[in-house]
Amino acid sequence: MGRYMLRRLANYLILVIVATSLAYFLAALSLNPRANFEAQKPRPTTAQIDATLKTYNLDPETPVVVRYARWVDGIAHGNLGLDIKGGSVADDFGRKVGVSIRLLVIATIIGSIGGVLVGAYGAIKQYRFFDRWTTLASFFLLAMPVFVVAIALQMFAVNINDAAGSTVIQYIGEYNPTLSGFWPVLISRLQHLILPTITLTLFQIAQYSRYQRNTMLDVLGSDFLRTARAKGLRRRTALMKHGLRTAILPIVPLLVYNIVLLFTGATFTETIFGWHGMGEWLVLSITTNDVNSVAAVSLFTAAVVLVAGLLSDLIYSALDPRVRFS
Amino acid sequence: MSTASSRAGGTPQDSTTEEGLTPVIETSKEPAADRHGGVPPLLEVSDLHVSFPSEAGPVKAVRGVSYSVRPGEVLGIVGESGSGKSVSSMAVLGLLPDSADVRGSIRMDGRELLGLNDAKMSKIRGKDIAMVFQDPLSALTPVYSIGTQIIEAIQVHQDLDKVKARTRAIELLDLVGIPDPHQRVDAFPHEFSGGMRQRAMIAMAIANDPKIIIADEPTTALDVTIQAQVLEVLKKAQDVTGAAIVMITHDLGVIAGFADRVMVMYAGRPVENGPVDEVYYRPRMPYTIGLLGSIPRVDADERRALTPIDGTPPSMVALPKGCPFEARCPIAIDVCREREPELLTAPGANHPSACHRSRELAEGGGEGLLDPATIYPIPPLPEAHEIERLPREERTAVLEVDNLVKHFPLLKGAVFKRKIGTVKAVDGITLEIKEGETLGLVGESGCGKTTTLLEIMDLTGGQAGSVTVFGKDVREVKGAKARKALRRDMQIVFQDPMASLDARMPIGDILAEPLKTHGWDRARTDARIPELLELVGLNPDHSDRFPQEFSGGQRQRISIARALALEPKLVVLDEPVSALDVSIQAGVLNLLDELKSRMGLSYLFVAHDLSVVRHIADRIAVMYLGRIVELGETRSVFHEPSHPYTQALLSAVPLPDPQKERARERILLTGDLPSPANVPSGCRFRNRCPKYLQLNPGEQQRCESEDPQLHTLAPDHTAACHFAEALAVV
């Protein structure tokens, strides 16, 4: 088992290195940081721009392989380089990851559990009211762009706020920076979390519940569920202990990958609700020709895929004895 | 949802009871206890009806089933697929889907079960009534260990802590014969073989000392030697718990020696019901009679054609009025089309049957009576082809396999595979088929018979040894044209006709395909298709129908027609009847027999069912772990089986004959078939060989070190055992 995991780890590591290197070359060759400085007002002199580009390791005259080598050397020393404004990418990085985590944790937990439960219950009640209704709602949501849902929610929040006579639900930003003290800040953060969490949760429930419904339907007709009831287990106990437990297996990898990839995939939600997380950063760094930031995000994404892979392997083998010893 | 109704008193047709016949449906007016020597029945099912909604209307799966089971008694319920036998027992456990409409009465110890809610039923399930299901792999939850599942069953009903429950689980596993129960208790279902899983199921069923065990086809998916082991365990379980058993099966052989009473079901109703000896020896209902006549028997003395029951069971959605068996019954009369017969005891009979003519159906026939033995016209044995009349030595060989070997490397690793062993799937097989001859290749799953067949059909000659077809060594046949010609002369028929027929093609096109491939022109093809359909007993006008419009037996006939389209000389049949119900199977077997004699064909017939092979084969090869262990003329192999494995195999086959069955001494094999990656040294059968155990150390030494080769016992009879000795077992 340990050796198996080690081998997997080695495979994933190679994958991370290849993917990140490719991303670096792509970014370094296709983005044009010089344009940023040329657009600045007042426009710096060409000599100044050249000098800055050199210090940022963005000089197009230096062979890309050399720049890459420097970048790698930096990473080895814990240094992700400088962003296009001369700040430390590592500092940006820490901040953005923090934002993403705060944004995603609650939504992901509710989304996955909700998705599993909605899907499983829908399967049990196949073609009944609950099932029809959730199926319809899920496909409706999945067919809709995120920003439509987000904006609809914002409008809804406005109505609630109007009715309440005060701003109960916040729709932009992470918290109100003018507040101080533990409780006021916490409450403010929660108020700001409501809408993006609902948005993310809805989409996750819609997606996961479809998969869960299918796997649960397969299990419902299974002989082992019948055996469990023939032993004397109540219907509900048998459904949870034997049915759902088995039906969850096939969607474990899907859940893990989706959740982990949300880190850089929640771009729209972050942008619309004004959260400065990883997703927003990726788009921003591309549009501002910020090669080092793009490379950092790519590195992060690849690392996150590695974690997802290992995690899903681990969880899967913990849940399914059939793969444990192979 | 289920509703208990008060219709237990009898069916609406009671008023039409004919004079001289006594109704047997248990009525509340007459306590059953009085008729059964004072023992009140444990389980009493009366007038049970189950129907399921479907788009075409309600499917009436069970239409008035009544039976009772007394403590310690074994009741067998026999029927073919769709007869309602499983549905009626699921109803007893209350495990039918919510959409099922269940009516009638099910009483246990006098308490009505129908209409109880899930909470109350859960207290009865697994405690008073336990269940053993058919396929033990899918019937156990894959993610929990065997122990966990048994402990769960114990703890649902008994107030035992984890440690005590575990101890009890280990005891139970030991009881059902799982070796090493202390270790195996933590194994997962996928780590158990089929037979062991079924043992574990039985352990689970007896965990709470049930009063009744319902076993639904408990041995159907298992090999015959494993079936014998499992039946033995089930008997033991009954001895230990004193439980009554309701055994549901399609196999009349399994019940013959096991049950006290038997109920035969057809189209959702019992059609005959009584003590096994009565029903087997003095059947009074044409369906039962037909069923008994259609089973090929391993203990057959001479070759006879089987009596198939023509037609197929009626649709349960739109049952015709009258007797549901009418369309297939050879002795139907006008009243049969008018009125459905009730389950009544005819004068002179000792058990009830549902037939308007049951009073005429007396053993031996006689004045104005019908002899059950002759109501089905026995098809004449086909007249032997001129080739078949030649002595064997004078016929030419169509297939010669010499020392054929097929080993697979056993690999490990996902990306970089490394070899960690060799699977000896086929390990040196020699056989020969002459013109007009059928060779039956039998063996249990995993013995290598399918690999052998594929190697032969592959026409590449295998890794070692040689395959010679029609006198040509396949290695020497070069060029696409010569190979195509060879292939034309040998055709194959597979087990599952639905999977091997393209559902989107009308059967005419399916039959035309091989003809087209071999360059037949349109006119010749068009003329050939009706001919082929007629040849296999199908209506030649149906060539534009699609495979799904035909029943299982008819589809297999289509497969056969396709194989015969090009008039091959050798037909390889891979389990051709094992997916079919017995009454249908008989017709296909007769057809194969007839075609063989008519066209002078040779068959290589691969099967696991010894009775089928006994019926159809001229010669038999018994395979064990990649080798042929006994080979010879059918009669001689069945009458004087000389290899201990053949003896065990034959003795494991249940006979549909209660008295013989009860008198038989089974040779039980221990354990499962070893993996072909791990073949024992010397004789590959020695770790399971019953004979080995009786040998003295010197002789045992020989079994361990020397690999026995086939040696001749009689003119056409060889066996690969150092101490081969004939022993009559059937």
Ligand code: SF4
């Ligand atoms: S009632 Fe008539 S049709 Fe039915 S089995 Fe008897 S004789 Fe045949």
Ligand code: SF4
């Ligand atoms: S050779 Fe020995 S072990 Fe093998 S079958 Fe004969 S007696 Fe049994």
